[in-house]
Amino acid sequence: MAVCHKAARPLARCMQTSQPPCFSARSIRQFTTTSRRDGEVATVPETEPIVYDPATVTSRKGEKALMKSGVMPIGSRRRRAALKSSGNLPFEQLPYQCFQEALKIFRTDREEKLKQIQTERLRISNLEAQDASNVKGGEVQKQRRLVSMRSHLEYLKIQADINDPLIKKRFEDGEGDMNKPIYRYMAEKQWRKYQQLLIAQRIDQFNIVPDVLPHFEPTADVRLAFKQRSVQHGEYVDSRVSEVPLRLKVQVFDKGERLVSIVVIDSDVPVSEEDNFTSRCHFLATNIPLSPTITSIPISQLPKESIALPWMPPFAQKGSPYHRYSVFVLQQQPGETLDAAQLKEAVQRDGFRLRSFKDKYKLDPIGMSIFRSTWDEGTAGVMQRAGIEGADIEFKRKRVEALKPKQKARGWEARHSSAKYRQLWR
Amino acid sequence: MAVKMPSHTSITRLLSPLVNSFRTVSLNPSASLAKPSTIRSFSTSSTHLAPPNKNAKQADPRISLIRYHMQHPKTPRPLKLSRMRALRHWTIHRAWMLARRKRKEAEENELQRMYQSMHSACEELRLMDPPGSKDAGRLYRIAMEKKGIFGHGGVPIEYARAQTDTPAKEPWNHEWTR
Numbered sequence: 001m002a003v004c005h006k007a008a009r010p011l012a013r014c015m016q017t018s019q020p021p022c023f024s025a026r027s028i029r030q031f032t033t034t035s036r037r038d039g040e041v042a043t044v045p046e047t048e049p050i051v052y053d054p055a056t057v058t059s060r061k062g063e064k065a066l067m068k069s070g071v072m073p074i075g076s077r078r079r080r081a082a083l084k085s086s087g088n089l090p091f092e093q094l095p096y097q098c099f100q101e102a103l104k105i106f107r108t109d110r111e112e113k114l115k116q117i118q119t120e121r122l123r124i125s126n127l128e129a130q131d132a133s134n135v136k137g138g139e140v141q142k143q144r145r146l147v148s149m150r151s152h153l154e155y156l157k158i159q160a161d162i163n164d165p166l167i168k169k170r171f172e173d174g175e176g177d178m179n180k181p182i183y184r185y186m187a188e189k190q191w192r193k194y195q196q197l198l199i200a201q202r203i204d205q206f207n208i209v210p211d212v213l214p215h216f217e218p219t220a221d222v223r224l225a226f227k228q229r230s231v232q233h234g235e236y237v238d239s240r241v242s243e244v245p246l247r248l249k250v251q252v253f254d255k256g257e258r259l260v261s262i263v264v265i266d267s268d269v270p271v272s273e274e275d276n277f278t279s280r281c282h283f284l285a286t287n288i289p290l291s292p293t294i295t296s297i298p299i300s301q302l303p304k305e306s307i308a309l310p311w312m313p314p315f316a317q318k319g320s321p322y323h324r325y326s327v328f329v330l331q332q333q334p335g336e337t338l339d340a341a342q343l344k345e346a347v348q349r350d351g352f353r354l355r356s357f358k359d360k361y362k363l364d365p366i367g368m369s370i371f372r373s374t375w376d377e378g379t380a381g382v383m384q385r386a387g388i389e390g391a392d393i394e395f396k397r398k399r400v401e402a403l404k405p406k407q408k409a410r411g412w413e414a415r416h417s418s419a420k421y422r423q424l425w426r
Numbered sequence: 427m428a429v430k431m432p433s434h435t436s437i438t439r440l441l442s443p444l445v446n447s448f449r450t451v452s453l454n455p456s457a458s459l460a461k462p463s464t465i466r467s468f469s470t471s472s473t474h475l476a477p478p479n480k481n482a483k484q485a486d487p488r489i490s491l492i493r494y495h496m497q498h499p500k501t502p503r504p505l506k507l508s509r510m511r512a513l514r515h516w517t518i519h520r521a522w523m524l525a526r527r528k529r530k531e532a533e534e535n536e537l538q539r540m541y542q543s544m545h546s547a548c549e550e551l552r553l554m555d556p557p558g559s560k561d562a563g564r565l566y567r568i569a570m571e572k573k574g575i576f577g578h579g580g581v582p583i584e585y586a587r588a589q590t591d592t593p594a595k596e597p598w599n600h601e602w603t604r
Binding site: 096 | 508509510512513516517518520521522524525528
C-alpha cells in the first residue's frame with residue numbers, strides 16, 4: 001500500500017498542478033459586454049488571390065488554378081515537392097556525400113590540368129621563339145613539334161572540362177557555347193556516333209563517291225530543310241516542295257570563321273543520245289560566312305553578290321529513274337573570296353563536274369547531304385513555271401532482244417496442245 | 427525429389443520446379459483452370475489422367491526459364507534514374523574511374539622510377555673504371571650474378587604452383603601454415 005501511495009503522489013501532484021488548456025483559455029479571455037453589432041462594421045477580410053509558383057506548386061487546387069491561368073506547372077509533382085522542401089540548392093551543392101567527394105576529385109584534377117595547360121602554353125611560346133637553327137632537326141622538326149604540342153594542348157583543354165556534370169547538362173540541353181572547345185568536342189562526338197555514320201552510309205549507297213568525287217570524308221554536319229519540312233538524307237522530295245530554295249544547317253566542329261561555297265548537283269540527268277547520264281548544277285553560291293556559332297544558311301536570303309547560279313528547281317522527267325541531288329558545302333581557302341559574277345560566266349550548268357570545279361578554285365568539301373526526286377504530279381507544273389522545256393518527254397527503256405532463242409513451253413499439256421494430238425485433248 | 431531448400435537464393439531458383447520439369451522434357455499445357463462449359467461434356471475425373479495433347483505447341487524451355495526469372499517477385503526491378511540522379515551517377519562513376527587511373531599511374535611511375543634508379547646505379551658500376559683496365563666492369567659483373575638469390579639450393583616461389591587455364595575457386599591459400 002505504501003508503495004502505491006508513493007507512486008500515486010507524483011501522479012496526483014501532476015494532475016493538481018497542470019491545468020487543461022481549454023480551461024485556462026476560458027479563464028484568461030476577457031468577457032465583452034458589448035455586442036459586435038454596435039461596433040464597427042466587420043469588413044470581409046480581403047484575401048489576395050494566392051500566386052502559385054509553377055516550379056513549387058504541390059496542391060491540386062494550386063495546379064488547377066495555374067493551368068486555368070494558362071501557366072503549366074513545371075516537372076512532376078514529386079519534383080515540385082522536392083524543390084519546395086529542399087531550399088533550392090544549385091546542383092553542385094547537393095548534399096550527397098559520394099557526389100560531393102566526386103566533385104572534389106574532379107576539382108583537384110581540373111586544377112592539375114589547368115597547370116599543365118599553362119606549362120604547355122609556355123613551352124609552345126618558347127619553342128616558337130627559338131631559332132630554327134638551334135632546334136634539333138631544323139625548321140621541319142620544329143614545326144612538327146609545334147603541331148603535336150598544339151594538339152596536346154587541345155587535348156588538355158578538353159580533359160579539364162569533360163568531367164563536369166554542369167557542362168554535360170548544358171550541352172544536352174542545347175545551351176552550349178560552340179565557341180568553347182569542350183562543347184564543340186561533345187557535339188562532334190555525338191555527330192560521329194550516329195549522324196556521320198548515316199551520311200557515310202548514304203554516300204556509299206548512292207555511289208556519290210565515285211560519281212561526283214573520287215574521295216570524300218565529311219567533317220561537318222549538314223542538314224537540309226525546305227521551308228519548315230526537314231529532309232532526311234536520301235529522302236524523296238516532292239517537286240513542288242523543292243521548288244523553293246532549300247535551307248541549310250551546317251555545324252562545323254573546328255574553331256574559327258570561314259567562307260564556304262554551296263553547290264547543288266543533279267547527278268542523274270538522262271542523255272538519251274548516249275544512253276547515259278550526265279550531271280547538272282542546280283545552284284551555286286560563294287563567300288558565305290560559316291562558323292561554329294553561325295550554323296544557319298537560308299539560301300533564299302543570301303545576298304545577290306554571293307549567288308553565282310540561282311536556284312533551279314529539281315525536276316525528274318517522266319520515265320527517268322530517280323535523280324540524286326547532292327548538296328555540297330565546300331570550304332574556301334582562308335582569306336580567299338571568289339567572284340560570283342565571274343563564276344556565273346565561267347561555270348556551265350549542264351555537264352557540271354565537281355572534281356574540276358573544286359580543283360580549279362581550290363575548294364575543300366567539308367560536308368554534304370543528299371535528297372532524291374522522281375516524276376510526280378507536280379513536276380510538269382514546276383517545270384512550266386521555271387521555264388524548263390521537256391515536261392512532255394517520257395523516257396522509255398530500249399528493249400534489248402536476247403540472242404538466245406525463246407524457251408519452248410514446258411510440261412505435258414504444253415507439248416501436246418498442238419492439233420497433231422487432237423485425240424488426247426480433254 | 428528430396429531437395430534441401432534453404433532461404434530463397436539464386437541457387438534455389440535454379441532448382442525450381444520449372445527447371446526440374448525440363449528434365450522430364452514433356453511440357454503439357456494443362457487445362458486445369460478451364461471452366462467446364464455447358465456445351466462440353468462434364469468430367470469429374472482429374473485432368474492429369476487425360477493423355478497429353480500432341481498437337482499443342484511446345485513452349486521453348488529457354489524462353490519460359492528466362493520469363494520465370496524475370497517475373498519472379500524476388501528479382502530486382504530495372505533502375506530508372508531521373509535526369510539529375512543520372513547526372514550524379516555519371517559524375518561519381520567518372521570520378522571513380524579517374525581516381526583508379528591516377529592510382530594506377532602513380533604505381534606505375536613509382537615502379538618505373540625504381541627500375542630506372544637501379545638501372546642507372548648498374549650503369550654507374552659498369553662505367554666506374556676506364557675500359558681496358560684490369561677491373562673494368564668487375565663490380566657490375568658481380569652485381570649481375572644471381573647465385574643463391576633464392577636461398578641455398580632454392581627455387582622461385584612461382585614454381586610452387588603451376589599456372590592453369592582453369593584455376594580452382596581458391597587458387598592460393600594465403601593462410602596456409604606448416
